[in-house]
Amino acid sequence: MRVSAKADYAVRAAAELAAAEEGPIKGERLAEAQDIPLQFLEHILLELKHHGIVRARRGAKGGYWLAKPADEVTVAEIVRAVEGPIAHVQSTPPEAIEYRGNAEHLQEVWIAVRASLRSVLEEVTLADLVSGELPSVVTELAATPDAWLAR
Amino acid sequence: MRVSAKADYAVRAAAELAAAEEGPIKGERLAEAQDIPLQFLEHILLELKHHGIVRARRGAKGGYWLAKPADEVTVAEIVRAVEGPIAHVQSTPPEAIEYRGNAEHLQEVWIAVRASLRSVLEEVTLADLVSGELPSVVTELAATPDAWLAR
DNA sequence: CGCGCTCCTGACCTAAAAGGTCAGGAAAGT
DNA sequence: ACTTTCCTGACCTTTTAGGTCAGGAGCGCG
DSSP states (O other), X not given: OOBOHHHHHHHHHHHHHHHOOSSOBOHHHHHHHHTOOHXXXXXXXXXXXXXXXXXXXXXXXXXXXXXXXXXXXXXXHHHHHXXXXXXXXXXXXXXXXXXXXXXXXXXXXXXXXXXXXXXXXXXXXXXXXXXXXXXXXXXXXXXXXXXXXXX | OOBOHHHHHHHHHHHHHHHOOSSOBOHHXXXXXXXXXXXXXXXXXXXXXXXXXXXXXXXXXXXXXXXXXXXXXXXXXXXXHHHOSTTOBTTBOGGGOOOXXXXXXXXXXXXXXXXXXXXXXXXXXXXXXXXXXXXXXXXXXXXXXXXXXXX
């Protein structure tokens, strides 16, 4: 139940792309802006490209840009592109697991876990992220007093 | 963003303990009931014991039982016991990360992610799991049509 | 054309985690 | 004493995390 560095990096780089108005942005600039190891970042950007989230051009004046408008790219897409499916259990989707005995209803719990993750990640777009005007589901969750406390 | 086998096993074993009315339950019975490798399970149970979730006695008539009533043990506790803190980013808690530039608001998103996970995992108790009467937050999430679909 | 720039790709690396197994020791009961 | 069951640490294999390195391929410009 953790967020990998890769996913974090990917979203941050994508946010920089979303904020950029002028043409393609070099990997190097993204790496500097977000303090991400350049060569690692380029692998990540490549994955994003393969998933149709980002486009790129080489050569002088080359760089990366979003394949879609920033308000049509969700954080969920980016996380899936680099981490794979969200909230799998033992590497299989929760709806495909058969629970026995007294754990039968655990399936519904994992389904709910996934649904709740989706309800956040699929609502937040890069445009939201850059503008700081986050969807109400996020602001409401982040506004609860305990949300910022460790456990 | 995935649930480990260990966490899944831990919750399932705990559910069996929660359902048991009679005295201590042997590790072997738990392993059989939930189809979990015995020796692996005993390591897990030991961790649960160290976290004060389970108690145990050795010898004939020995076994494991819950340290607290089943309606006071949440799934969140069990997951934390075996997986560590929920929804850490790059192995650090989201409230401790400083985001720069256009990714500044990503922190609130990860905080919301954690809060939403907690809102499910901390509400579900072992008693709920065994009885099948899950909290409304779970049933409502699991009732949304897309919740059972892969993505 | 040639040359530099930047992305693209695969191979490689180290450390840690996931998911277990094995062997033996220590307590509890009978 | 002896069996039963938990307890513990060491060990194992495979995968993942988090990178680095070397070189190739396409793009733009003089």
